[in-house]
Amino acid sequence: MEKIVIEGGHRLEGTVVVSGAKNAALPILVSALLSDGTNTFDNVPDLKDVRTIKTLLADLGAKVETSGSVVKVDATGLNNQEAPYDLVRTMRASVLVLGPLLARLGRARVSLPGGCAIGARPINLHLKGLEELGAVISLSEGYIEAEASSLKGAEIYFDIVTVTGTENLMMAAVFAEGLTTLRNAAREPEIVALAEVLNQMGAQITGAGTPVIEIRGVKTLKPTSFSIIPDRIETGTFMIAAGVTGGDIKIVGCDPNHFRAVINKLRQTGMTVEQEADGLRVVGAETISSADVKTLPYPGFPTDMQAQFMVLMCFAEGLSVISETIFENRFIHVSELQRMGADITVSGSAAVVKGGQRLTGAPVMATDLRASASLILAGLAAEGTTEVARIYHIDRGYESIEKKLSQLGGKLERVNA
Numbered sequence: 001m002e003k004i005v006i007e008g009g010h011r012l013e014g015t016v017v018v019s020g021a022k023n024a025a026l027p028i029l030v031s032a033l034l035s036d037g038t039n040t041f042d043n044v045p046d047l048k049d050v051r052t053i054k055t056l057l058a059d060l061g062a063k064v065e066t067s068g069s070v071v072k073v074d075a076t077g078l079n080n081q082e083a084p085y086d087l088v089r090t091m092r093a094s095v096l097v098l099g100p101l102l103a104r105l106g107r108a109r110v111s112l113p114g115g116c117a118i119g120a121r122p123i124n125l126h127l128k129g130l131e132e133l134g135a136v137i138s139l140s141e142g143y144i145e146a147e148a149s150s151l152k153g154a155e156i157y158f159d160i161v162t163v164t165g166t167e168n169l170m171m172a173a174v175f176a177e178g179l180t181t182l183r184n185a186a187r188e189p190e191i192v193a194l195a196e197v198l199n200q201m202g203a204q205i206t207g208a209g210t211p212v213i214e215i216r217g218v219k220t221l222k223p224t225s226f227s228i229i230p231d232r233i234e235t236g237t238f239m240i241a242a243g244v245t246g247g248d249i250k251i252v253g254c255d256p257n258h259f260r261a262v263i264n265k266l267r268q269t270g271m272t273v274e275q276e277a278d279g280l281r282v283v284g285a286e287t288i289s290s291a292d293v294k295t296l297p298y299p300g301f302p303t304d305m306q307a308q309f310m311v312l313m314c315f316a317e318g319l320s321v322i323s324e325t326i327f328e329n330r331f332i333h334v335s336e337l338q339r340m341g342a343d344i345t346v347s348g349s350a351a352v353v354k355g356g357q358r359l360t361g362a363p364v365m366a367t368d369l370r371a372s373a374s375l376i377l378a379g380l381a382a383e384g385t386t387e388v389a390r391i392y393h394i395d396r397g398y399e400s401i402e403k404k405l406s407q408l409g410g411k412l413e414r415v416n417a
C-alpha cells in the first residue's frame with residue numbers, strides 16, 4: 001500500500017495549474033448516455049473516480065476512449081441497464097446513471113449505495129423525484145429497480161438541497177413529456193456546467209445556478225464537445241496550502257467566481273487573495289486570524305473544504321468554531337489531527353479549534369477524500385515527518401497532488417509501504 005511522506009516546514013512558492021473538476025466530470029461523462037454518437041470531453045482529470053465512471057459506462061455498452069485529458073464517449077451501443085454493486089460501492093456517484101438509463105432505456109437496475117465514512121447519504125430524494133416523473137421503483141436484493149415506459153414532466157421539490165439528486169433528475173427529465181420544474185435545486189457550478197452540456201446536446205434547460213430549474217422535454221439529443229470546468233475544491237486546497245506554510249503561490253486556470261465564499265473566508269483570516277489575468281495569487285498571512293465557518297449548500301462555504309479549513313485554524317490565533325451542516329459524520333479527520341498535536345473539541349455538529357498549537361509530524365491515516373487532503377496540509381506545516389497512509393482516498397479526487405505540491409517547494413514523496 002502506498003503512503004505519502006511529507007517533511008514539514010517548507011514554505012510554498014511558485015505556480016500550480018488546477019485540474020478539471022471531479023464533481024463536474026462525473027455527471028458530464030454520464031450525460032453522454034443520453035445521446036447516440038461521439039461526445040468529446042476535454043480537461044477531464046485523471047482520477048480514480050473518473051476511471052471508475054469510465055468502467056461503468058463501458059460496462060453499460062458505451063465506447064470510451066481516453067487520450068490524455070480528452071475522453072470520448074459514444075453510447076450508441078448502450079445495451080445494459082445495470083450498475084453493479086462492485087462499482088457503486090467504490091463510488092457512490094455511480095448512482096448518477098439511474099436518471100439517464102431510465103430516460104434512454106426505460107429501465108435501470110442500480111445497486112443501492114450503502115452508508116459511507118462521512119454519513120448515511122441516502123438517495124431517497126433521487127428516487128422520490130423519479131417516481132414523480134412516473135417511474136415505478138422497487139428494491140430487490142440490494143438493487144434499485146426502476147421502470148418507466150415514458151416519463152412525464154412534473155413539479156419536484158427537494159426537501160434537502162442535493163447535488164447529485166439535482167443532476168440525476170435533470171438528466172432523467174430531458175426526454176420527459178412537457179415541463180419539469182425542480183424546486184430547491186442545488187446551485188453548484190457543476191450543476192450549471194451539466195446544464196450547459198445538456199443544452200449543447202439540444203436539451204431545453206433554464207434556471208441552472210438558481211434554486212428553480214425548468215426542463216422542457218425534447219425527443220432526442222445529439223452529441224457535443226465540452227471542456228470540464230476547473231476544480232474549485234482542488235483550488236481551495238492549494239490556497240490553504242499557501243496559508244499554512246506562509247507561502248506565496250499563483251494558481252492558474254481556476255475560476256474565482258466558483259468559490260467566493262472560500263476567498264472571503266480566507267481573506268478574513270488575513271490571507272491575501274488577488275485576482276490576476278490567468279488565475280489567483282494567494283499569500284499566507286504572517287499571523288493567521290481565527291474565523292468561524294459553517295458549511296452550507298452553494299454558494300455557502302463548501303463541506304468539501306471544511307477539513308482543510310480546520311487545518312488552517314489549527315495555526316490561527318484564538319478559537320474558531322467550525323459547524324458542519326451537510327454531512328453528519330464529517331469530523332473523522334479530527335482524531336488524526338489530534339495525533340499531530342491539534343487542540344480540537346467536537347460537540348455534535350460543531351468543532352471548536354484552539355489555534356496556536358505546534359503540530360508535529362506523525363503517522364496518520366486517511367479516512368475519506370477531503371480528510372486525506374487535510375492531513376497532507378497538516379503535514380506540510382507540521383514540524384518533522386508525517387506519513388499519510390491509505391492514500392487511495394486522495395487519488396479518488398486529486399490529480400498528482402504530491403507532484404503539484406512538490407513543484408511548489410513542498411517536500412512530499414509517494415512511497416510503497
Ligand code: EPU
Nearest residue numbers: 023093121122123124125126160161162163164326327369
Ligand atoms: N441527502 C438526502 N437524501 C438524498 C440526497 C441527499 O438526505 O436523496 C442528504 C445527504 O445525506 C446530505 C445532503 O443531503 O446530508 C447533501 O448531500 P448531496 O446529495 O448534495 O451530496 P452528493 O450529491 O452525494 C455531492 C458531491 C460531494 C459533496 C456534496 C455536498 C459529487 C459526486 N459529490 O455529493 O463531494 O460533498 O455534493 O456538496 O458531486 C467529494 O468530492 O469529496 C464529495 C464528497
